[in-house]
Structures are given as C-alpha cells and as structure tokens.
Amino acid sequence: MIEFFTIPFAIDSELNFFLLCVILITLLITCFKLTISKDLLESVVLMSVFSLLISISYLLMDAPDVAMTETALGACLSTCVLLNLIKIFGNKNAESPNQLRKIWAIIICGIFVGFLTFASFDLALYGEQNTEVHQHLSKYYLENAKNDIGIPSVVAAILASYRGYDTLGETSVILIAGLAVILILAKRKE
Numbered sequence: 001m002i003e004f005f006t007i008p009f010a011i012d013s014e015l016n017f018f019l020l021c022v023i024l025i026t027l028l029i030t031c032f033k034l035t036i037s038k039d040l041l042e043s044v045v046l047m048s049v050f051s052l053l054i055s056i057s058y059l060l061m062d063a064p065d066v067a068m069t070e071t072a073l074g075a076c077l078s079t080c081v082l083l084n085l086i087k088i089f090g091n092k093n094a095e096s097p098n099q100l101r102k103i104w105a106i107i108i109c110g111i112f113v114g115f116l117t118f119a120s121f122d123l124a125l126y127g128e129q130n131t132e133v134h135q136h137l138s139k140y141y142l143e144n145a146k147n148d149i150g151i152p153s154v155v156a157a158i159l160a161s162y163r164g165y166d167t168l169g170e171t172s173v174i175l176i177a178g179l180a181v182i183l184i185l186a187k188r189k190e
Helices: 013-036 040-060 064-089 099-120 132-149 154-162 164-185
Strands: none
Touching: 013 040, 040 064, 064 164, 132 154, 154 164
C-alpha cells in the first residue's frame, strides 16, 4: 500500500482524508473543464471555483492564513478583475492556437509536473511530527518568543519578527494586487 494512505492527520483523520480526496477529484474535473472551455465567462467562474477548492484544502490542512489569502486574492479579487475586464472588452474569444503550440504547451506542463513530483519526494509526509521543523523550530518559537520579541502572542511574534520579511512580501503582494485592481477599474476622465 502507498505511504500516502497512512498520513496522520491532526483532526478527524478519516473525514479530512475523505474531504481532501473529494476536493482532489473535483479539482481534476474543474481543471479538465477549464481546459476545454470555450467561453470566457465560464472560464472565469471555473477559475474561481478552483481557487475556492484550493482554499478549502488549505483550511483542511490547518493553514487558515494561506486559505484566507487564497480566498481573498484568488477567488474574490481575481474574479472581480476578470469579470470587469469581460464587461469592458466583451466575451470575445481569441482564435485558438495551432496544434504545434498546443503540443509544446502539453510537453512543458508535463515536464513541470514531473519536476514537481520529483521534488516532492524530498518533502516530509504531511502531518508527520518527527520532522526537523517540529522538533527544533516550533519548540524554539514556543519557548523563546516572549523573551526574544517581548509580546505574549507567539503567532504575532512569528509573523512580525521571525518571519518579518516573508510577511512583508505577502503584504506587498496584497497591496500591489489591490493597487492593480484600482488602476484597472478606474474610470478614465474624458
């Protein structure tokens, strides 16, 4: 049996596993439907559904901060921008690419999936408690955050200090996305 099926989950392991499998199957169906879609409006709706399913899977894997960011940017903001662009430019489809371009796109995607799959073999199993990060880093944060940073909230200490550059990068991405929406949707003065 494959090791994936013995992954320990923190909460309701059977329910989490079942829900993640349902989401995976739904994601595959959504991706297939998206690739054969000929309507721009349908494509935008399918991309929004895809993003919502990804955010639900993040939530099931105990990453609510990533789930909220994916929902806000991927499902809501991107959908609003794309729907407004369809409203501005219309629901016209571009001519489909020739067969050679489709073949190259499939080859490049296949290579990318292969590299990601190969790289995933070096990752620890999801939920495994004997990993390096759980043995040393988390323990250090919990024991020293109040003394190092001077605030009682460990989560705030991690986000604002230990992972300050990462948080700054995430905040910058959200700011840039918001500014892009404002610029795209701003009405031009005549």
